[in-house]
Amino acid sequence: MTALRILLIGKRGSLVLWLENLHRACIQSGYVTRIFAVNGDTLVSRLRIKWRGYTAMNADWMLMRFEQTLRKFRPDLIIAAGVFGVPLEYYQIVRKLPHRPLIAGLIGDRFPPDNQRANYCDRLYFTDSRFFSDAETANFRVSGCYLPLAVDPTLFKPGHVLRHPELLFVASRTEFRENMVRTLRRPARIIGTDWSSLTCSRLHQVQNHKISRAALIRLYQSYQTVLNVRNEINVENGLNQRSFEPLACGAVVLNDDLADLPRCFDPGREILIYRNSDELNELINRLQREPAFGMQVAEAGRQRVLAEHTYQHRIQFILNDLGLHS
Secondary structure (H helix, E strand, O other), rough: OOOOEEEEOOOOOOOOOHHHHHHHHHHHHOOOOEEEEOOOOOOOOHHHHHHHHHHHHHHHHHHHHHHHHHHHHHHEEEEEEEEHHHOOHHHHHHHOOOOOOEEEEEEOOOOOOOHHHHHOOOEEEEOOOOOHHHHHOOOOOOHHHHEOOOOOOOOOOOOOOOOOOEEEEOOOOOOOHHHHOOOOOOOOOOOOOOOOOHHOOOOOEEEEEOOOOOHHHHHHHHHHEEEEOOOOOOOOOOOOOHHHHHHHHOEEEEEOOOOOOOOOOOOOOOOOEEEEEEEEHHHHHHHHHOHHHHHHHHHHHHHHHHHOHHHHHHHHHHHHHHOOOO
8 A cells, every 4th residue: 555645834943843743743653754844945945045035935946846846746635834834826836736635734823814825725723722713704615623732752751850849931922921920929940032021030040042942852851840821922722832842741731721721631630720820829839849749740641642642643633534544
């Protein structure tokens, strides 16, 4: 039997590394897979687009490279990792193929009311249940279903170091996040961009810069508790990567109360939920008093992630949903 051929298209190097995570999952699952990055599919094209700006993503020479990839690779399925990050011309090229592959469109952020790119897909997959009503308002004709983010457990896994008891929060600053951090009553380590307003904090240890994924994994392996606060700019109900990656590394996650959380975890047993600053501080205090409780929650969460929330699970869900089998 011929192995399924999957072409992944999107932006390389996104915040959640969606394209790269899906690529490894496809390879691990045994599918013949290729990436076409619209912000440069080779070193030369990446430099060229970086020099000329993102408007070069739909330049004739890039579209020609995409047509060549389609002709040589002949995919059975195209997965767009971030539907609105792929220029419209790419979808139009696929639609003109005589034997057109199916297009699965993944949507992970709030999106514009422009429905053209969404309607070129055969099926949409939303990481946030709020996006269903947004899609209806935008007159999407394509049906969609809920498919959250996930984790690669071959990268995010427990380490062998003594864990720090302080709270860890690795995220870029938003107004909502800063307001929540300012209510913390115990010291925390905060790492990410745009936290300059807190760099003089006498309570918290603040590092106002980006870190590599390797450094992020080491941090999740070496802290007992990880804070998660949603980015109010991009999501409403959905879980971000911090709902999965720290759990895979064996840390307990303190997550703000989101409508989609019960879809993925058993709150209170696999992940800890707070609805306001008082509840957050109470949970932090309890974890300090009862480390065994935190370890129990962290292990239950890790087992749930391994059982249901890896990128291999997400790939298999898409294939089953579309009726595709290798």
